[in-house]
Amino acid sequence: ASDAPAAVRGAATAAGKPSALDAVPRRGVLRVCTTGDYRPFTHRDPATGTYSGVDIKMAGDLAKSLDATPRYVATTWARLVGDLSAGRCDIAMGGVSVTLPRARSVYFSEPTRTDGKTPLVRCADQDKYRTLAQIDRPGTRVIVNPGGTNEEFARAHIHRATLTVHPDNTTIFDEIIAGRADVMMTDAGETRYQAKIHPELCALHPDKPFTFSEKAYALPRGDDEFKAYVDQWVHLATHDGTYRKYENAWMK
Numbered sequence: 454a455s456d457a458p459a460a461v462r463g464a465a466t467a468a469g470k471p472s473a474l475d476a477v478p479r480r481g482v483l484r485v486c487t488t489g490d491y492r493p494f495t496h497r498d499p500a501t502g503t504y505s506g507v508d509i510k511m512a513g514d515l516a517k518s519l520d521a522t523p524r525y526v527a528t529t530w531a532r533l534v535g536d537l538s539a540g541r542c543d544i545a546m547g548g549v550s551v552t553l554p555r556a557r558s559v560y561f562s563e564p565t566r567t568d569g570k571t572p573l574v575r576c577a578d579q580d581k582y583r584t585l586a587q588i589d590r591p592g593t594r595v596i597v598n599p600g601g602t603n604e605e606f607a608r609a610h611i612h613r614a615t616l617t618v619h620p621d622n623t624t625i626f627d628e629i630i631a632g633r634a635d636v637m638m639t640d641a642g643e644t645r646y647q648a649k650i651h652p653e654l655c656a657l658h659p660d661k662p663f664t665f666s667e668k669a670y671a672l673p674r675g676d677d678e679f680k681a682y683v684d685q686w687v688h689l690a691t692h693d694g695t696y697r698k699y700e701n702a703w704m705k
């Protein structure tokens with residue numbers, strides 16, 4: 454048996470665990486860590502528990518390509534990297550930003566899109582909060598969801614304005630509409646989507662965000678075979694119009 458080629462034997466990671474490239478088709482299940490709180494990428498319907506979103510469509514495609522079905526493993530922004538590293542899922546999907554601190558613990562696939570932090574405000578305040586200097590003033594109430602790159606960005610740039618960490622990323626937009634907070638700074642894609650579904654809210658310069666970032670899928674560190682496969686799949690899906698089609702369906 455020992456001289457069978459790796460593809461037949463089933464390749465192993467450096468840590469000696471079987472690659473997800475073999476384990477997922479064998480199991481027939483792709484375990485996907487996702488937060489379910491970030492439209493248009495990952496959304497969990499609280500009534501039915503059903504997941505939807507651009508990256509949920511992508512998860513379905515990736516699973517299918519591996520003769521598997523997706524199973525969603527609920528996580529949070531603070532726990533995402535830990536859950537993936539602990540082996541609770543095969544991949545983390547749903548608007549995940551590539552960061553270098555995370556890249557010390559997990560692999561990132563090829564990116565699916567570029568993004569960056571930009572303000573989301575009540576449309577009546579459009580001219581008040583365009584720059585960081587305008588936002589970071591005493592009296593401005595900035596609101597942020599916990600555990601991800603939004604909080605990191607807000608903590609790095611907000612010193613004079615007040616910063617509230619709101620635990621639920623799905624109701625944070627209502628806080629601004631209700632006048633209990635003034636500004637959220639989040640990914641441009643999200644500001645566009647939330648402005649689309651909330652006429653009271655406006656996305657400010659989403660085509661010229663304050664930062665540059667990339668969205669990708671996070672993979673267990675050390676599983677090079679699975680990473681090579683997912684990279685190839687992302688490359689095809691982002692170049693053959695598939696990803697764009699899913700995005701357009703949410704943004705129209």
Ligand SMILES: O=C(O)C(=O)C[C@]1(C(=O)O)C=C[C@@H](O)C=C1
Binds near residue numbers: 530549643
């Ligand atoms: O942490 C990340 O990777 C994200 O991009 C997720 C993140 C965040 O930065 O907090 C981005 C936008 C959503 O509002 C929720 C979470």
